[in-house]
Amino acid sequence: MARSEQELRVEAVRRRLAGESPEAIAVSLGRSVRWVQKWVERHQAGGEAWAAGRKRGPKRAANRTPAELETQVVAVRERLAANPWAQIGADAVAWELEKLGVVPPPRRTVERILSRGGATRRRGATGRRPSKGVPYPTVTVGRPGDLHEADLVGPRHLGGGVRFYALNTIDLASHRCGIEIIENSSDEQVAGGLVSLWERLGLPARQQFDNGGSFVAPRGLGLVVRVCLHQGVTPRFVPPSEPWRNGTVEHFNDTFDKRFFRQERFASLTHLRERALDFENFHNANHRYRATNGATPAESTKATKPRTPRPLQDLPTDWPTSGRVEFVRFIRSDRKLRLLGRAIPMPDTAVYEYVTAVLDLATPSSDGNLRVLRQGEILATASLTIAGN
Numbered sequence: 001m002a003r004s005e006q007e008l009r010v011e012a013v014r015r016r017l018a019g020e021s022p023e024a025i026a027v028s029l030g031r032s033v034r035w036v037q038k039w040v041e042r043h044q045a046g047g048e049a050w051a052a053g054r055k056r057g058p059k060r061a062a063n064r065t066p067a068e069l070e071t072q073v074v075a076v077r078e079r080l081a082a083n084p085w086a087q088i089g090a091d092a093v094a095w096e097l098e099k100l101g102v103v104p105p106p107r108r109t110v111e112r113i114l115s116r117g118g119a120t121r122r123r124g125a126t127g128r129r130p131s132k133g134v135p136y137p138t139v140t141v142g143r144p145g146d147l148h149e150a151d152l153v154g155p156r157h158l159g160g161g162v163r164f165y166a167l168n169t170i171d172l173a174s175h176r177c178g179i180e181i182i183e184n185s186s187d188e189q190v191a192g193g194l195v196s197l198w199e200r201l202g203l204p205a206r207q208q209f210d211n212g213g214s215f216v217a218p219r220g221l222g223l224v225v226r227v228c229l230h231q232g233v234t235p236r237f238v239p240p241s242e243p244w245r246n247g248t249v250e251h252f253n254d255t256f257d258k259r260f261f262r263q264e265r266f267a268s269l270t271h272l273r274e275r276a277l278d279f280e281n282f283h284n285a286n287h288r289y290r291a292t293n294g295a296t297p298a299e300s301t302k303a304t305k306p307r308t309p310r311p312l313q314d315l316p317t318d319w320p321t322s323g324r325v326e327f328v329r330f331i332r333s334d335r336k337l338r339l340l341g342r343a344i345p346m347p348d349t350a351v352y353e354y355v356t357a358v359l360d361l362a363t364p365s366s367d368g369n370l371r372v373l374r375q376g377e378i379l380a381t382a383s384l385t386i387a388g389n
Helices: 003-018 022-029 033-044 069-079 090-099 107-116 187-202 222-231 244-265 269-287
Strands: 147-157 163-171 177-182 206-209 236-237 324-331 336-339 342-346 352-358 370-374 377-382
Touching: 003 022, 003 033, 022 033, 033 090, 069 090, 069 107, 090 107, 147 187, 147 244, 163 187, 163 244, 163 269, 177 269, 187 222, 222 236, 244 269, 324 336, 336 352, 342 377
Parallel strands: 147 206, 206 236, 236 324
Antiparallel strands: 147 163, 163 177, 324 352, 336 342, 352 370, 370 377
16 A cells, blocks of 8 residues: 655654665665655654645745735725725726726736625626527627617616606617616607617617517507617617527616616606616716726717717608618528518528518518528518508
Protein backbone atom coordinates (compact mmCIF):
# COMPACT_ATOMS: atom_id res chain seq x y z
CA MET A 1 0.00 0.00 0.00
CA ALA A 2 1.40 3.37 -1.00
CA ARG A 3 2.48 5.56 1.86
CA SER A 4 1.68 9.23 2.10
CA GLU A 5 4.31 11.91 1.66
CA GLN A 6 4.11 12.75 5.36
CA GLU A 7 4.79 9.10 6.33
CA LEU A 8 7.88 9.06 4.09
CA ARG A 9 9.21 12.21 5.76
CA VAL A 10 8.79 10.69 9.25
CA GLU A 11 10.56 7.49 8.18
CA ALA A 12 13.45 9.40 6.60
CA VAL A 13 14.09 11.35 9.81
CA ARG A 14 13.77 8.22 12.01
CA ARG A 15 16.32 6.30 9.92
CA ARG A 16 18.72 9.26 9.83
CA LEU A 17 18.56 9.63 13.62
CA ALA A 18 19.33 5.91 13.85
CA GLY A 19 22.62 6.53 12.00
CA GLU A 20 21.73 5.53 8.43
CA SER A 21 23.40 7.64 5.73
CA PRO A 22 21.38 10.20 3.77
CA GLU A 23 22.46 8.54 0.50
CA ALA A 24 21.05 5.12 1.50
CA ILE A 25 17.80 6.65 2.77
CA ALA A 26 17.36 8.67 -0.45
CA VAL A 27 17.91 5.61 -2.68
CA SER A 28 15.47 3.39 -0.76
CA LEU A 29 12.74 6.03 -0.63
CA GLY A 30 13.20 7.30 -4.18
CA ARG A 31 14.09 10.81 -3.06
CA SER A 32 17.16 13.04 -3.25
CA VAL A 33 19.81 13.51 -0.58
CA ARG A 34 18.81 17.16 -0.37
CA TRP A 35 15.24 16.08 0.37
CA VAL A 36 16.41 13.92 3.28
CA GLN A 37 18.54 16.73 4.71
CA LYS A 38 15.62 19.20 4.38
CA TRP A 39 13.28 17.14 6.53
CA VAL A 40 15.94 16.35 9.11
CA GLU A 41 16.48 20.13 9.49
CA ARG A 42 12.73 20.71 9.76
CA HIS A 43 12.55 18.11 12.57
CA GLN A 44 15.46 19.68 14.41
CA ALA A 45 13.85 23.12 14.16
CA GLY A 46 11.01 21.80 16.32
CA GLY A 47 7.25 22.03 16.09
CA GLU A 48 4.65 19.28 16.24
CA ALA A 49 3.55 19.73 12.62
CA TRP A 50 7.05 19.72 11.11
CA ALA A 51 6.21 16.83 8.74
CA ALA A 52 3.04 18.48 7.41
CA GLY A 53 4.98 20.90 5.23
CA ARG A 54 4.34 24.60 4.61
CA LYS A 55 2.33 26.56 2.07
CA ARG A 56 4.46 27.54 -0.90
CA GLY A 57 2.33 30.45 -2.13
CA PRO A 58 3.24 34.04 -1.33
CA LYS A 59 2.07 35.36 2.02
CA ARG A 60 0.34 38.24 0.18
CA ALA A 61 -1.03 38.14 -3.36
CA ALA A 62 0.91 40.50 -5.59
CA ASN A 63 -2.22 41.65 -7.43
CA ARG A 64 -4.53 41.90 -4.43
CA THR A 65 -6.94 44.83 -4.69
CA PRO A 66 -6.08 47.49 -2.09
CA ALA A 67 -8.36 47.39 0.95
CA GLU A 68 -9.27 51.05 0.49
CA LEU A 69 -10.53 50.42 -3.06
CA GLU A 70 -12.54 47.39 -1.92
CA THR A 71 -14.18 49.57 0.74
CA GLN A 72 -15.08 52.16 -1.91
CA VAL A 73 -16.59 49.50 -4.19
CA VAL A 74 -18.83 48.18 -1.42
CA ALA A 75 -19.79 51.71 -0.31
CA VAL A 76 -20.79 52.72 -3.86
CA ARG A 77 -22.83 49.53 -4.23
CA GLU A 78 -24.68 50.22 -0.97
CA ARG A 79 -25.43 53.79 -2.07
CA LEU A 80 -26.82 52.58 -5.41
CA ALA A 81 -28.89 49.88 -3.73
CA ALA A 82 -30.52 52.51 -1.52
CA ASN A 83 -32.18 53.93 -4.66
CA PRO A 84 -34.69 51.36 -5.98
CA TRP A 85 -34.58 52.99 -9.42
CA ALA A 86 -30.81 52.67 -9.86
CA GLN A 87 -28.80 49.89 -11.46
CA ILE A 88 -26.58 48.04 -8.99
CA GLY A 89 -24.39 45.74 -11.11
CA ALA A 90 -20.62 45.81 -11.57
CA ASP A 91 -20.86 48.15 -14.58
CA ALA A 92 -22.91 50.69 -12.63
CA VAL A 93 -20.47 50.54 -9.70
CA ALA A 94 -17.52 51.07 -12.06
CA TRP A 95 -19.16 54.13 -13.62
CA GLU A 96 -19.83 55.64 -10.20
CA LEU A 97 -16.18 55.11 -9.22
CA GLU A 98 -15.04 56.90 -12.38
CA LYS A 99 -17.29 59.84 -11.51
CA LEU A 100 -15.46 60.01 -8.17
CA GLY A 101 -12.10 60.12 -9.97
CA VAL A 102 -11.24 56.52 -9.00
CA VAL A 103 -9.88 54.06 -11.58
CA PRO A 104 -12.22 51.06 -11.24
CA PRO A 105 -10.90 47.50 -11.17
CA PRO A 106 -11.97 45.05 -13.92
CA ARG A 107 -15.61 44.00 -13.95
CA ARG A 108 -14.89 40.48 -12.66
CA THR A 109 -12.86 41.95 -9.79
CA VAL A 110 -15.77 44.23 -8.85
CA GLU A 111 -18.09 41.20 -8.83
CA ARG A 112 -15.69 39.27 -6.56
CA ILE A 113 -15.38 42.23 -4.17
CA LEU A 114 -19.16 42.55 -3.96
CA SER A 115 -19.48 38.80 -3.38
CA ARG A 116 -16.92 38.89 -0.54
CA GLY A 117 -18.72 41.90 0.91
CA GLY A 118 -22.00 40.01 1.03
CA ALA A 119 -23.70 42.13 -1.64
CA THR A 120 -26.31 40.13 -3.52
CA ARG A 121 -28.20 40.80 -6.72
CA ARG A 122 -31.74 42.08 -6.70
CA ARG A 123 -34.13 39.36 -7.59
CA GLY A 124 -34.46 39.44 -11.36
CA ALA A 125 -36.71 38.01 -13.98
CA THR A 126 -36.45 34.42 -15.12
CA GLY A 127 -34.25 33.75 -18.13
CA ARG A 128 -35.52 33.80 -21.67
CA ARG A 129 -36.66 30.62 -23.27
CA PRO A 130 -34.09 29.11 -25.60
CA SER A 131 -34.73 29.34 -29.31
CA LYS A 132 -35.51 26.28 -31.36
CA GLY A 133 -32.12 26.43 -33.01
CA VAL A 134 -33.47 27.51 -36.41
CA PRO A 135 -32.62 30.85 -38.06
CA TYR A 136 -34.83 33.70 -36.84
CA PRO A 137 -35.43 36.72 -39.11
CA THR A 138 -34.09 39.53 -36.96
CA VAL A 139 -33.87 43.22 -37.84
CA THR A 140 -30.47 44.87 -38.17
CA VAL A 141 -30.28 47.66 -35.59
CA GLY A 142 -27.47 50.16 -36.09
CA ARG A 143 -28.68 53.47 -34.70
CA PRO A 144 -31.43 54.95 -32.52
CA GLY A 145 -34.81 54.83 -34.19
CA ASP A 146 -34.21 51.68 -36.24
CA LEU A 147 -36.48 49.54 -34.05
CA HIS A 148 -38.67 50.10 -31.01
CA GLU A 149 -40.26 47.26 -29.04
CA ALA A 150 -43.62 47.94 -27.35
CA ASP A 151 -45.71 45.99 -24.87
CA LEU A 152 -48.81 46.54 -22.77
CA VAL A 153 -48.57 45.75 -19.04
CA GLY A 154 -51.80 45.20 -17.14
CA PRO A 155 -54.41 45.54 -16.09
CA ARG A 156 -52.96 46.79 -12.81
CA HIS A 157 -54.79 48.47 -9.95
CA LEU A 158 -54.17 51.32 -7.57
CA GLY A 159 -55.71 51.65 -4.13
CA GLY A 160 -59.49 51.79 -4.33
CA GLY A 161 -59.57 49.54 -7.39
CA VAL A 162 -58.49 52.18 -9.93
CA ARG A 163 -57.52 50.23 -13.04
CA PHE A 164 -54.81 51.15 -15.52
CA TYR A 165 -52.37 49.81 -18.12
CA ALA A 166 -48.74 50.76 -18.76
CA LEU A 167 -47.77 51.02 -22.42
CA ASN A 168 -43.99 50.56 -22.40
CA THR A 169 -41.60 50.97 -25.31
CA ILE A 170 -37.82 50.84 -25.67
CA ASP A 171 -35.39 51.70 -28.44
CA LEU A 172 -33.14 48.72 -29.16
CA ALA A 173 -30.10 50.74 -30.23
CA SER A 174 -30.01 53.22 -27.34
CA HIS A 175 -32.15 51.42 -24.70
CA ARG A 176 -34.07 54.66 -24.26
CA CYS A 177 -37.43 53.85 -22.69
CA GLY A 178 -40.87 55.40 -22.63
CA ILE A 179 -43.79 54.76 -20.27
CA GLU A 180 -47.35 55.86 -20.97
CA ILE A 181 -50.09 55.21 -18.39
CA ILE A 182 -53.48 54.63 -20.03
CA GLU A 183 -56.87 53.88 -18.51
CA ASN A 184 -57.84 50.89 -20.67
CA SER A 185 -56.61 48.74 -23.55
CA SER A 186 -58.94 50.11 -26.23
CA ASP A 187 -57.51 50.84 -29.68
CA GLU A 188 -57.99 54.58 -29.12
CA GLN A 189 -56.10 54.60 -25.81
CA VAL A 190 -53.23 52.46 -27.13
CA ALA A 191 -52.91 54.50 -30.35
CA GLY A 192 -52.94 57.75 -28.38
CA GLY A 193 -50.35 56.35 -25.97
CA LEU A 194 -48.07 55.38 -28.86
CA VAL A 195 -48.22 58.88 -30.32
CA SER A 196 -47.38 60.35 -26.90
CA LEU A 197 -44.38 58.03 -26.62
CA TRP A 198 -43.19 58.98 -30.10
CA GLU A 199 -43.41 62.65 -29.17
CA ARG A 200 -40.73 62.01 -26.54
CA LEU A 201 -38.65 59.32 -28.25
CA GLY A 202 -39.20 60.14 -31.91
CA LEU A 203 -40.71 57.97 -34.63
CA PRO A 204 -38.99 54.62 -35.25
CA ALA A 205 -38.53 52.97 -38.62
CA ARG A 206 -40.15 49.83 -37.17
CA GLN A 207 -42.35 49.33 -34.12
CA GLN A 208 -42.41 45.74 -32.89
CA PHE A 209 -45.41 44.26 -31.06
CA ASP A 210 -46.65 40.94 -29.78
CA ASN A 211 -49.98 39.61 -30.99
CA GLY A 212 -52.17 41.01 -28.22
CA GLY A 213 -55.65 42.23 -29.11
CA SER A 214 -54.62 45.84 -28.51
CA PHE A 215 -52.17 45.67 -31.40
CA VAL A 216 -53.71 43.32 -33.94
CA ALA A 217 -57.27 41.97 -34.21
CA PRO A 218 -57.85 38.22 -34.74
CA ARG A 219 -59.26 38.73 -38.24
CA GLY A 220 -57.82 42.01 -39.40
CA LEU A 221 -55.76 45.09 -38.73
CA GLY A 222 -57.06 47.98 -36.68
CA LEU A 223 -56.38 51.51 -35.54
CA VAL A 224 -52.92 50.92 -34.02
CA VAL A 225 -51.54 49.54 -37.28
CA ARG A 226 -53.21 52.30 -39.29
CA VAL A 227 -51.70 54.98 -37.05
CA CYS A 228 -48.25 53.41 -37.46
CA LEU A 229 -48.57 53.37 -41.24
CA HIS A 230 -49.79 56.98 -41.47
CA GLN A 231 -46.77 58.02 -39.37
CA GLY A 232 -44.36 56.21 -41.73
CA VAL A 233 -43.69 53.44 -39.19
CA THR A 234 -43.59 49.77 -40.18
CA PRO A 235 -45.48 47.60 -37.65
CA ARG A 236 -43.75 44.27 -37.01
CA PHE A 237 -45.33 41.37 -35.12
CA VAL A 238 -43.35 38.60 -33.41
CA PRO A 239 -44.60 34.97 -33.54
CA PRO A 240 -47.56 34.13 -31.28
CA SER A 241 -46.65 32.59 -27.90
CA GLU A 242 -43.01 33.70 -28.21
CA PRO A 243 -42.81 36.81 -25.99
CA TRP A 244 -39.03 36.47 -25.66
CA ARG A 245 -38.77 37.72 -29.25
CA ASN A 246 -39.73 41.07 -27.70
CA GLY A 247 -37.14 40.41 -25.03
CA THR A 248 -35.75 43.91 -24.47
CA VAL A 249 -39.09 45.47 -23.60
CA GLU A 250 -40.06 42.34 -21.62
CA HIS A 251 -36.94 42.88 -19.51
CA PHE A 252 -37.83 46.53 -19.09
CA ASN A 253 -41.34 45.53 -17.97
CA ASP A 254 -39.69 43.65 -15.11
CA THR A 255 -37.60 46.73 -14.28
CA PHE A 256 -40.74 48.89 -14.35
CA ASP A 257 -42.53 46.48 -12.04
CA LYS A 258 -39.82 45.76 -9.46
CA ARG A 259 -37.91 49.03 -9.34
CA PHE A 260 -40.78 51.44 -9.81
CA PHE A 261 -44.36 50.24 -9.40
CA ARG A 262 -43.79 48.04 -6.33
CA GLN A 263 -41.58 50.61 -4.61
CA GLU A 264 -44.18 53.34 -4.07
CA ARG A 265 -47.85 54.01 -3.36
CA PHE A 266 -49.74 56.23 -5.77
CA ALA A 267 -52.67 58.39 -4.74
CA SER A 268 -54.21 58.63 -8.22
CA LEU A 269 -53.60 58.03 -11.92
CA THR A 270 -52.33 61.61 -12.17
CA HIS A 271 -49.77 60.92 -9.44
CA LEU A 272 -48.81 57.64 -11.13
CA ARG A 273 -48.30 59.38 -14.48
CA GLU A 274 -46.09 62.04 -12.90
CA ARG A 275 -43.90 59.48 -11.12
CA ALA A 276 -43.75 57.21 -14.19
CA LEU A 277 -42.36 60.13 -16.20
CA ASP A 278 -39.83 60.80 -13.41
CA PHE A 279 -38.74 57.15 -13.54
CA GLU A 280 -38.54 57.26 -17.36
CA ASN A 281 -36.27 60.32 -17.18
CA PHE A 282 -34.15 58.77 -14.42
CA HIS A 283 -33.68 55.56 -16.43
CA ASN A 284 -32.71 57.40 -19.61
CA ALA A 285 -30.25 59.66 -17.79
CA ASN A 286 -28.62 57.10 -15.48
CA HIS A 287 -28.95 53.48 -16.59
CA ARG A 288 -25.99 52.13 -18.53
CA TYR A 289 -25.80 49.08 -20.78
CA ARG A 290 -22.96 47.04 -22.20
CA ALA A 291 -24.90 46.95 -25.50
CA THR A 292 -24.25 50.71 -25.75
CA ASN A 293 -20.63 50.50 -24.56
CA GLY A 294 -21.61 51.85 -21.17
CA ALA A 295 -23.43 54.95 -22.43
CA THR A 296 -26.76 56.00 -20.96
CA PRO A 297 -29.78 56.14 -23.29
CA ALA A 298 -29.64 59.95 -23.19
CA GLU A 299 -25.96 59.90 -24.19
CA SER A 300 -26.63 57.41 -26.99
CA THR A 301 -29.31 59.61 -28.55
CA LYS A 302 -27.64 62.98 -27.97
CA ALA A 303 -26.40 63.32 -31.55
CA THR A 304 -29.57 62.04 -33.23
CA LYS A 305 -32.46 64.12 -34.54
CA PRO A 306 -35.66 62.10 -34.08
CA ARG A 307 -38.63 62.31 -36.43
CA THR A 308 -41.65 64.05 -34.91
CA PRO A 309 -45.06 62.35 -35.14
CA ARG A 310 -48.23 64.00 -36.38
CA PRO A 311 -50.98 64.55 -33.77
CA LEU A 312 -53.46 61.70 -33.64
CA GLN A 313 -56.40 63.92 -34.55
CA ASP A 314 -54.63 65.09 -37.72
CA LEU A 315 -54.22 61.59 -39.18
CA PRO A 316 -56.53 60.36 -41.99
CA THR A 317 -59.24 57.90 -41.02
CA ASP A 318 -58.80 55.75 -44.13
CA TRP A 319 -55.99 53.31 -44.91
CA PRO A 320 -52.82 54.62 -46.56
CA THR A 321 -51.92 53.53 -50.08
CA SER A 322 -48.31 52.75 -49.20
CA GLY A 323 -46.34 51.17 -46.39
CA ARG A 324 -45.90 47.63 -45.17
CA VAL A 325 -46.73 45.38 -42.23
CA GLU A 326 -44.43 42.51 -41.18
CA PHE A 327 -45.44 39.29 -39.45
CA VAL A 328 -42.87 36.72 -38.28
CA ARG A 329 -44.35 33.24 -38.07
CA PHE A 330 -43.17 29.67 -37.45
CA ILE A 331 -44.42 27.08 -39.95
CA ARG A 332 -45.34 23.76 -38.38
CA SER A 333 -45.86 20.31 -39.89
CA ASP A 334 -49.28 21.21 -41.35
CA ARG A 335 -47.49 23.69 -43.72
CA LYS A 336 -49.93 26.50 -42.84
CA LEU A 337 -49.13 30.18 -42.39
CA ARG A 338 -51.79 31.28 -39.91
CA LEU A 339 -52.39 34.98 -40.21
CA LEU A 340 -55.42 37.21 -39.48
CA GLY A 341 -57.90 34.34 -39.63
CA ARG A 342 -56.35 32.79 -42.75
CA ALA A 343 -54.44 29.52 -43.12
CA ILE A 344 -52.21 30.00 -46.17
CA PRO A 345 -50.50 26.86 -47.60
CA MET A 346 -46.70 26.87 -47.58
CA PRO A 347 -44.19 24.72 -49.51
CA ASP A 348 -42.61 21.69 -47.85
CA THR A 349 -39.29 23.53 -47.57
CA ALA A 350 -40.86 25.98 -45.08
CA VAL A 351 -41.76 23.33 -42.49
CA TYR A 352 -40.16 24.00 -39.07
CA GLU A 353 -38.77 27.31 -40.30
CA TYR A 354 -39.44 30.95 -39.44
CA VAL A 355 -40.77 33.13 -42.24
CA THR A 356 -41.58 36.83 -42.59
CA ALA A 357 -44.92 37.62 -44.17
CA VAL A 358 -44.82 41.15 -45.64
CA LEU A 359 -48.10 42.88 -46.38
CA ASP A 360 -47.50 45.61 -49.01
CA LEU A 361 -50.21 48.27 -49.06
CA ALA A 362 -49.00 49.66 -52.39
CA THR A 363 -49.97 46.37 -54.08
CA PRO A 364 -53.69 45.59 -54.68
CA SER A 365 -54.88 42.50 -52.86
CA SER A 366 -55.97 41.01 -56.19
CA ASP A 367 -52.34 41.06 -57.31
CA GLY A 368 -51.06 39.23 -54.25
CA ASN A 369 -50.24 41.88 -51.67
CA LEU A 370 -48.66 39.37 -49.23
CA ARG A 371 -45.16 38.03 -49.84
CA VAL A 372 -43.75 35.27 -47.63
CA LEU A 373 -39.97 35.42 -47.25
CA ARG A 374 -37.41 33.08 -45.75
CA GLN A 375 -33.90 34.54 -45.49
CA GLY A 376 -34.66 36.88 -48.41
CA GLU A 377 -36.16 34.17 -50.65
CA ILE A 378 -39.82 34.53 -51.71
CA LEU A 379 -41.58 31.28 -50.79
CA ALA A 380 -45.15 32.23 -51.64
CA THR A 381 -47.55 35.08 -52.40
CA ALA A 382 -51.17 35.51 -51.33
CA SER A 383 -53.97 38.06 -51.14
CA LEU A 384 -54.90 39.46 -47.74
CA THR A 385 -57.61 41.89 -46.62
CA ILE A 386 -56.11 44.94 -44.93
CA ALA A 387 -58.80 46.20 -42.55
CA GLY A 388 -60.62 43.98 -40.12
CA ASN A 389 -62.12 46.39 -37.58
